[in-house]
Amino acid sequence: MSEYITHDRTGKSVGIVEKKYYTFAHPPDEMPLDSGNRLGPITLAYETFGKLNADRSNALLVLHALTGDSHVAGYYTETDERPGWWDNMVGPGKGIDTDRYFVICSNVLGGCMGSTGPSSIDPEIGSPYGLRFPVVTLGDMVRAQKKLLDHLGIQRLLCVIGGSMGGMQVLQWCIQYPDMVKSAIALAATMRHSALAIAFNETARQAIIADPNWNKGNYYGGKKPDVGLAVARMIGHITYLSDEAMRQKFGRRLQDKTDFSFSFDADFQVESYLHYQGAKFVERFDANSFLYITKAADYFDLTRQNGVGPAVNDLSATRARFLIVSFTSDWLYPTYQSREMVTTMKKNGLDVSFCEVDAQWGHDAFLLPSDRLSGLIAGFIESATHDQ
Amino acid sequence: MTNDSKNIRFDLAIIASWIEPGSRVLGLGCGDGELLHYLKKHRRTRETGIEIVESRVAACIEKGLSVIQGDINEEIGDYADNTFDYVILSQTLQQVYSPRELILNMLRIGRRSIVSFPNFGHWPVRMQLLLRGRAPITPQLPYQWYDTPNIRVLSIRDFREFAARVGFRIIREAAINTDRRQDKTGNYVAFLPNLRATYGIFLIGR
Numbered sequence: 001m002s003e004y005i006t007h008d009r010t011g012k013s014v015g016i017v018e019k020k021y022y023t024f025a026h027p028p029d030e031m032p033l034d035s036g037n038r039l040g041p042i043t044l045a046y047e048t049f050g051k052l053n054a055d056r057s058n059a060l061l062v063l064h065a066l067t068g069d070s071h072v073a074g075y076y077t078e079t080d081e082r083p084g085w086w087d088n089m090v091g092p093g094k095g096i097d098t099d100r101y102f103v104i105c106s107n108v109l110g111g112c113m114g115s116t117g118p119s120s121i122d123p124e125i126g127s128p129y130g131l132r133f134p135v136v137t138l139g140d141m142v143r144a145q146k147k148l149l150d151h152l153g154i155q156r157l158l159c160v161i162g163g164s165m166g167g168m169q170v171l172q173w174c175i176q177y178p179d180m181v182k183s184a185i186a187l188a189a190t191m192r193h194s195a196l197a198i199a200f201n202e203t204a205r206q207a208i209i210a211d212p213n214w215n216k217g218n219y220y221g222g223k224k225p226d227v228g229l230a231v232a233r234m235i236g237h238i239t240y241l242s243d244e245a246m247r248q249k250f251g252r253r254l255q256d257k258t259d260f261s262f263s264f265d266a267d268f269q270v271e272s273y274l275h276y277q278g279a280k281f282v283e284r285f286d287a288n289s290f291l292y293i294t295k296a297a298d299y300f301d302l303t304r305q306n307g308v309g310p311a312v313n314d315l316s317a318t319r320a321r322f323l324i325v326s327f328t329s330d331w332l333y334p335t336y337q338s339r340e341m342v343t344t345m346k347k348n349g350l351d352v353s354f355c356e357v358d359a360q361w362g363h364d365a366f367l368l369p370s371d372r373l374s375g376l377i378a379g380f381i382e383s384a385t386h387d388q
Numbered sequence: 389m390t391n392d393s394k395n396i397r398f399d400l401a402i403i404a405s406w407i408e409p410g411s412r413v414l415g416l417g418c419g420d421g422e423l424l425h426y427l428k429k430h431r432r433t434r435e436t437g438i439e440i441v442e443s444r445v446a447a448c449i450e451k452g453l454s455v456i457q458g459d460i461n462e463e464i465g466d467y468a469d470n471t472f473d474y475v476i477l478s479q480t481l482q483q484v485y486s487p488r489e490l491i492l493n494m495l496r497i498g499r500r501s502i503v504s505f506p507n508f509g510h511w512p513v514r515m516q517l518l519l520r521g522r523a524p525i526t527p528q529l530p531y532q533w534y535d536t537p538n539i540r541v542l543s544i545r546d547f548r549e550f551a552a553r554v555g556f557r558i559i560r561e562a563a564i565n566t567d568r569r570q571d572k573t574g575n576y577v578a579f580l581p582n583l584r585a586t587y588g589i590f591l592i593g594r
Contacts, residue, residue, distance in 0.1 A: 323449065342456060346466040351436070354456045355445045372442075375450045383452025 012092045013083060014049045014074035019114060021045055024147050031143060037134040041123070044148050045114025046070050046106035049090060050098035052154075059154045060096065060381070061145070062086070062105040063162030063169040066236070066293055067285055069113035072105045073098070088369040095374030096381065101158065108169075109144040110136045110292040118288035119220065131217035136292060138165075138300045142172045149180075156180055159381050160320075163187035163366035164333070165297045171315075171341075172300070178318040183384035185323045185377060187366040190333040191302035191341050197332055200239050201294040204232035208287045217288050229287040230278030237277050242329035242362030246270060303344070315348045321387065322352040323380045325373065327365040353380065396426050398566050398574035399587050403476060403502050406560065406591055407431050411473035414438070414498065416460040416490075417480035421448035428453065436472075438463045461490060467497040474500050479587075481505045482529075482538040488554055495556055495594050504589040507563070509543030509582040528566075528586050544581055544588040551592065560591035 023043040025031040030040030047070045052059060062072050064085070073090040075083055090096045090103055107115035110133070118133035125132075149157070160173045160181055167189025174181050193201070211228030213219055241249070250270040254260075257267065266272040302315070322345055326338035335356050345352040357372055359365035366373065396404070400423045407413065409431045415424045418437030421444075427433040437455035439445050448455035456463055460477075461484070475498035477490070482505050484490050494501040506528035507513075516524040523533040531538065542550075544563055551558050563581030566574035577585040 321454065339458070342458075343466050346456075346463075347468070349468070349471070351434075351454050352456065353445075353449050353454045354458070355442060355449060356457050358442055372446055376446055379450030379452055386452070 012094065013087065014091050014098050016078070017047050017049060017071070017074035017076065017084070019045055019047055019070060019076070021114060022148050022151050024151070031140075031147070033134055034137040034139045035135050039109075039116070039134055039136075039140075042109065042116045042144055042147075043114070043120070044106045044109070044116075044144055046104060046148060047072065047074075047084075048152075049073055049103040050101050052102040052152075056154055057156070057158060058101045058385075059149075059152075059157050060101045060103050061149070061157050061160045061173070062090070062096070062103055063145075063160065063166035063173075064105060064108065065162070065164035065166045066297065067281070067290070068166070069111070070105045070107045070115075071113075072103065086367065089374060089377065095377040096161070097378065101381070104149070104152065104154075106145055106148055108141045108293065110141065110289060110296060112286035112289040113284075115144075117286065118217065118292055119286040128220040130220065130288060133288070133292065135295060137296050138169055138172045139176060141296065142169055142176050145169075145173075146177055146180075156182060159183045159185060159384055161185040161187075161377070162189070164189060164363065165293075168297065168300050168302075171302055174318040174320050174322075175302070175314040178320070181318065181320040182387060183321045183323070183380065184318075185325070185380060186338075186341070187325045187373075188327055188330050188333055188338075188363055189324075189341070190337040191344065192300060192304075193298050194333075194337070197239075198298045200235055200332075201298055204235045205291050205294060207231035207235065208291060211287075214287060217291075219287070224282070225287045226282040229282050229285065229290060230275075232287075232290055233278045233281035233285075234274040237274055239332045240362055240364040242331055242360065244329055244360050245362045248360065249273075302341075315345065315350065318350065320350075321380075321384060322350060323376065324352060324354045325366070325376060326354075326356045327359040327361075327363070328356060329360050330363045330365065332363040396422055397572060399504055399564060399589060400426065400478065402562050402564065402589055403478060403504065404431060406502060407433065407474055409433075412436075412471070414467070414472045414475045416464065416475065416477045416494070417483075418444075418448065418453075418455060418476075418478075420444045421451050421453045421455065423476065423478060424448070424453050424455075425451050460484075461486065464490065464493045464497065469496055470499060472498040474498055474502060476502045478502070478504050479506065482540055482542065485539065487540070487550075491554065491556070491592075495592070499593070500559065501592050502589065503547070503592060504587055505542060505547070507544050507582065507585050507588050508541040509545060510586055511583050514583075526586075544585060547588060547590060551590075557593045558590055559593050562589045563587070564589065 025040030025042045030038035071084040073084040073087045092099045107113040110117045118129045122129045160170045162170045167186035170184050170186045208228035211225035213223045214225035253269045255269045255272040326335040342354045413433045413435050415437040418439050424435040445457040475494040513524040563577040563585035564574050
């Protein structure tokens with residue numbers, strides 16, 4: 001997602017922020033997981049923006065997407081070139097106004113941006129977990145986030161908000177801790193992955209697994225499966241764009257040449273773009289984390305009646321107001337999936353708003369600067385402050 | 389009606405005056421949310437709106453209203469019986485493809501419904517057809533025949549007969565005459581309403 005990050009148009013910023021860490025679930029009090037396993041100790045990397053008010057009623061939890069992190073907005077140092085991944089939305093006077101709200105975001109359990117994941121040291125053996133790391137679910141990620149909120153002394157969230165897999169965590173929050181959530185915003189999200197979405201994820205995972213350097217997940221300290229992870233990222237990027245976005249952005253234009261090379265070099269701009277995105281991604285992301293997180297997203301199913309997934313009727317326990325937003329050109333989680341969500345909420349008697357934003361940039365539209373989206377989010381959160 | 393009612397359209401002020409405070413209200417084709425916002429503020433209603441145009445949906449949500457973008461004919465089917473105290477169809481009936489089905493659905497999900505529409509029996513409408521032989525164009529129905537969203541036209545008398553035929557009750561009705569420009573002001577029409585009123589407003593129930 002980071003390729004969109006640029007300095008904000010308004011020039012406003014939350015300024016310098018600090019990544020913090022909270023460690024909990026020390027043995028023998030490990031955190032139970034949906035799979036039946038237990039995990040501990042667990043560290044979550046998190047950042048906060050804005051100030052918590054005296055009655056602790058202005059806390060807002062942002063949930064990041066597949067490859068995001070806790071760095072929502074602002075800069076770590078004065079010399080940082082790029083701000084956090086949602087700097088256009090989170091900041092003073094922005095859609096999520098840090099002058100008014102206290103914003104929290106943590107890296108997901110299983111991630112590689114400071115939270116405990118497969119690349120973390122397994123304290124039992126003193127080396128990285130690799131595939132010994134237990135398979136985690138979105139429910140487990142949310143359970144860990146709840147521990148962080150307990151630590152921060154926050155009992156009720158004015159709003160939980162996220163896009164894509166972050167939006168799925170929003171839904172999970174609303175069923176897992178219904179009393180804690182006053183309002184909820186799910187952007188470009190779904191109640192469950194379609195076969196198409198699972199197919200793309202599995203193809204991406206197989207690219208990693210087929211890389212000889214992957215070595216059954218045991219590559220820490222040696223050569224990493226960079227080729228596999230780069231291909232996985234390339235597949236991801238195709239799903240985040242759209243036919244229209246690709247036509248406009250690349251068309252059939254050639255990269256730095258006037259004719260075909262009649263070889264397997266990257267002739268087309270779209271090829272060059274995907275190569276670049278793949279190469280950039282391997283610098284910051286762990287291949288095993290990619291496997292674990294995509295699997296967690298594939299397992300998520302709000303409508304599942306038994307097993308680890310919660311029943312859709314559990315939504316009726318929530319008292320949150322919902323805002324669901326989809327984007328016209330999103331073919332990864334198309335509008336019909338958001339509409340299914342809205343229908344389910346209506347049938348459960350929930351207070352839900354829904355808007356399909358006209359956007360050409362595909363699934364990633366939720367990350368891009370948009371006055372429409374900022375206005376929707378600002379208005380919705382504002383109205384939630386007036387609710388009982 | 390309170391002083392604030394001067395700030396909204398005359399027909400909407402009448403609808404608002406019929407709604408009991410604290411009710412659950414569904415606004416079908418709610419536009420930019422003028423009525424729902426007024427009701428939320430002055431009648432403390434719990435509101436939901438359905439509107440198909442993205443920019444209007446966004447305007448509603450920015451005001452803090454709960455609104456779903458979608459087609460009223462499809463969206464209405466998801467609600468359980470008696471979900472709302474009032475279901476409002478304000479100046480939209482003339483654009484509905486299956487009015488009978490829609491009104492029956494409104495009566496199913498709401499304890500009461502309110503329907504308003506431009507009165508095609510209004511005398512300038514009749515005069516235009518009679519004297520000029522042209523499809524009427526009025527401040528209430530301002531479109532040429534080839535670009536109108538109004539796929540059907542009806543009079544106050546037509547609606548009363550429709551109620552008898554379909555079998556729902558008319559609990560209350562108002563025939564009103566509004567000013568030509570903004571419809572902010574107006575008056576009730578008691579004498580010859582089907583000839584003299586620009587709008588008909590009906591409170592109906594099962």
